[in-house]
Amino acid sequence: MIRFDVLTLFPSIFDGFLSESILKGAIESGKLLVRLHNMRDWATDKHAGMDDRPFGGGPGMVLKADRVVPCVESVRAMEDQLGRLVMFTPQGRKFDQKLAERLAVEERLILLCGRYEGFDERVVELLQPDELSIGDYVLNGGEVAAMVLIESVMRLLPEVLGDSDSNKFDSFSSGNRLLDCVQYTRPREYRGLSVPEVLLSGNHAEIAQWRAENSLQRTKLRRPDLLDS
DSSP: OEEEEEEESOGGGGHHHHTSHHHHHHHHTTSEEEEEEEGGGGOOSTTOOOEEOOTTOOSSOEEOHHHHHHHHHHHHTTSSSOOEEEEEEEEEEEOOHHHHHHHTTOSEEEEEOOBTTOBOHHHHHHHOOEEEESSSSOOSBSHHHHHHHHHHHHTTSTTOSSSTTGGGGSTTOTTOOSOOOOOOOSOSEETTEEOOGGGGSOOHHHHHHHHHHHHHHHHHHHOHHHHHO
16 A cells, blocks of 8 residues: 555545545555645734745745644654655656656555745755655646556556556556557447457457557557667
């Protein structure tokens, strides 16, 4: 089992995410545990303020070190296993499938979700988090990034998916530098488009060869950089 502790200013964002589909089943079966922590609980003023104007001027607000650092330290202390601290930031290294596979063997991940103009730099200096980015674009906060990480790691846990081989053949999984092949299901014909005959043949060797060739061709066409790497 892996435990996720999510530190956020807006825990209710996760309500629907955690109560649907495969993730809900994984939580109910005890394969993973997700705990949400409202960082405002560590504010020391009556307005539960967590941010302030940046020194030197400029737009936006900055999350305060004297609020965030005690919050992280308190959450870490809730378990004997201190866990691996992850901070989501555009400055972080890019999150990918290989990193998801490495994180899936951790016992505990603490996910720190930023907002506004980000964190006071002393949060990074004092806590030394693993800074991650899910892509070269800007979000309103780290909550969506945390959901991406939780779902990608969750799929790699034993017995979470209905088919234990499902994640082994995913695009970008270890040893697989190719995109997945195209997929079809019923009906056999739809609006003049038919399923390739080989997939209906029952010949498993020919089907496997067709899928491998299709996967290679799709990768050459859509993501040739994967082959270069």
